[in-house]
Amino acid sequence: MRHLLAADRVRFGRRRDLWILIALVPVILAVMFVADFNGVTSPPQFDFFMEPPDPVAEAELRAQMLAEWRQQMLVQVPAFAFPASILKVAGNFVPVILLSIYLATALVAGEFEWGTVRTVHLTSSRGRMLAVRVGVVVILIGVVVGIGLLFGAIIPFVLSVEGAPLQRYAAPVPEFWAQLANRLVVLLPFIAIPVLMAVVARSIGAAFLLTLLLFVADAAVTGAPIWSGSPAPWVPAITISGSVSRLIGGDDSPQALLASAAVSFGALLAWAVIPVAAAIARFRRLDLNE
Amino acid sequence: MTLIVEATGLRKRYGAVAALDGLDLSVDEGHVVGLLGPNGAGKTTALRILVGLVRADAGSVTIAGEPVGQGWVAGERVGAMVATPVFYPHLSGAENLRVLAAAWGWPRARADARIAAALGMVDLAGVGGRAARGYSTGMRQRLGIALALLADAPTLILDEPANGLDPAGIVEIRDLLVELAGGGRTILVSSHLLTEVEKTCDHVTIVDRGRIVASGTPQGLAGGAERIEVRLSADDIAAAHRALEAAGFRVGQSPATTELWVEGAPDGATVSRLLGTAGIYPDELIRRRDSLEDVFLRLTGASGELPS
Numbered sequence: 001m002r003h004l005l006a007a008d009r010v011r012f013g014r015r016r017d018l019w020i021l022i023a024l025v026p027v028i029l030a031v032m033f034v035a036d037f038n039g040v041t042s043p044p045q046f047d048f049f050m051e052p053p054d055p056v057a058e059a060e061l062r063a064q065m066l067a068e069w070r071q072q073m074l075v076q077v078p079a080f081a082f083p084a085s086i087l088k089v090a091g092n093f094v095p096v097i098l099l100s101i102y103l104a105t106a107l108v109a110g111e112f113e114w115g116t117v118r119t120v121h122l123t124s125s126r127g128r129m130l131a132v133r134v135g136v137v138v139i140l141i142g143v144v145v146g147i148g149l150l151f152g153a154i155i156p157f158v159l160s161v162e163g164a165p166l167q168r169y170a171a172p173v174p175e176f177w178a179q180l181a182n183r184l185v186v187l188l189p190f191i192a193i194p195v196l197m198a199v200v201a202r203s204i205g206a207a208f209l210l211t212l213l214l215f216v217a218d219a220a221v222t223g224a225p226i227w228s229g230s231p232a233p234w235v236p237a238i239t240i241s242g243s244v245s246r247l248i249g250g251d252d253s254p255q256a257l258l259a260s261a262a263v264s265f266g267a268l269l270a271w272a273v274i275p276v277a278a279a280i281a282r283f284r285r286l287d288l289n290e
Numbered sequence: 291m292t293l294i295v296e297a298t299g300l301r302k303r304y305g306a307v308a309a310l311d312g313l314d315l316s317v318d319e320g321h322v323v324g325l326l327g328p329n330g331a332g333k334t335t336a337l338r339i340l341v342g343l344v345r346a347d348a349g350s351v352t353i354a355g356e357p358v359g360q361g362w363v364a365g366e367r368v369g370a371m372v373a374t375p376v377f378y379p380h381l382s383g384a385e386n387l388r389v390l391a392a393a394w395g396w397p398r399a400r401a402d403a404r405i406a407a408a409l410g411m412v413d414l415a416g417v418g419g420r421a422a423r424g425y426s427t428g429m430r431q432r433l434g435i436a437l438a439l440l441a442d443a444p445t446l447i448l449d450e451p452a453n454g455l456d457p458a459g460i461v462e463i464r465d466l467l468v469e470l471a472g473g474g475r476t477i478l479v480s481s482h483l484l485t486e487v488e489k490t491c492d493h494v495t496i497v498d499r500g501r502i503v504a505s506g507t508p509q510g511l512a513g514g515a516e517r518i519e520v521r522l523s524a525d526d527i528a529a530a531h532r533a534l535e536a537a538g539f540r541v542g543q544s545p546a547t548t549e550l551w552v553e554g555a556p557d558g559a560t561v562s563r564l565l566g567t568a569g570i571y572p573d574e575l576i577r578r579r580d581s582l583e584d585v586f587l588r589l590t591g592a593s594g595e596l597p598s
Contacts, residue, residue: 002395003392003393003394003395004393006392006393006395007389007390007392007393009392010381010385010388010389010392011378011381011389014380014381014385015380016380114376114377114378114379115374115376116376116377116378118343118372118373118376119376119377119389119390119437121341121342121343121363121364122341122363122364122365122368122370122390123363123365123389123390123393123394124363124365124393125361125363127361284360284361285345285360287338287343287344287345288338288343288344289338289343289344290376
């Protein structure tokens, strides 16, 4: 395994496109965090006029709206202070998901597209090779998430709210580690399913497209209005999108009534393990005519 | 003699097409065996099965006594170049070799030494640092051979190693194969360059439509059928045919020519005397032994697309 990891380091060490993306995504996460924070803490403009004009009533109304906004802002601001800021960054997972899909398809389907899968085949057992490749993607995504979370831990200390340090609003986060685990496990199916699609499609573009189609189909299944009266009303809580919604949204999510967070957590783990096992089984049997 | 490569009853279909139809193949230790066949004969499919890239529908393969099946890895024991060589385009030639060395867990010094040696053997030492995406077809072919040579494996399986090379490159690769064979390696090489096979291989197997149609030494295959070709005037053809057949020889006529070929005659003088007795005087009389190309064309029915 160690040798295969070393070989992958040679393989991908010079892929500048990969490294640029890997460096870019944590920056995007940091920018999204700051943009969200600015969106919450910047006072809105109340552009309205009374007819007939009444400056006193207008001023009173503006002050009242500002007070309401400020009250709302003060409720939201603690989510941006450390340590809650880490969960905030981990919740903005769309760029990481897109990167996961890209890396998983590019690093697996790329071998078929270039034909280098033949060379890979000569060096090691196929199952071990694919398992290591999945591990490489997980490590790369881990690095991206790690840097992103580091930004999430540092940035709150340089931000301020109405002139006061943001950290003044910091509050303890109940079940912090469980919430963080929930947010991280969400990423696993977005690595595993593209890997399976890459082995099935043997082309980066086709694998990417198949993956997106599968996630759209999954969302359609989750949202289909057929489950409530059916013998399996819990289905929307174990689909990928349903499980993600359950874990990220917590008890406020629509799936909270259907299953516990532990069930959705287990479902997401299954959505990660089963596709990888299927990909390895298929890869081991494939005729490599590339 | 130890059998290094042994394939028995290999069958492989791609849809309605039978790529291999009960192919048997064996390579003895220390021999250089040429696998000849026209395009689509099943050579590459056979080699893919031998190195485990493709699974046969039926039949079995062993390499150095180990059954080649699911999970079998050529590793450092078999150097292989099957089908068009492919590489990571963003890596240099040397780095493409280093990927294999790293996967095999070689220490840095060993990897450096073997990479330099392999690149040197195929005359790429000066360009090993250049990105593989910029290599010409011939350079890519050489890099593919370097990849097969990297592990200094006792067994080599090479698919059309001279493809895309210029005449000087073909001679270099031929010399390299002879040198490698001299070192006691077992080599199975597929090719459609008959003269190269004739010069490098000590055994030839001719494949057509997924089956072996002939097998033996190049000399044995080529020299198997000696004949005498007789060129005559058109008026004498029929009479000559009768006279030679009456003498008990096997006689045939090349299509659309005034040539007869005679098999079974001890020498040209006998044929000439026989025809003279019948009052027939040939324009030309040639004693001819089949070349490997003649045998190949006759057995495979291939037409003029073979290189000389």
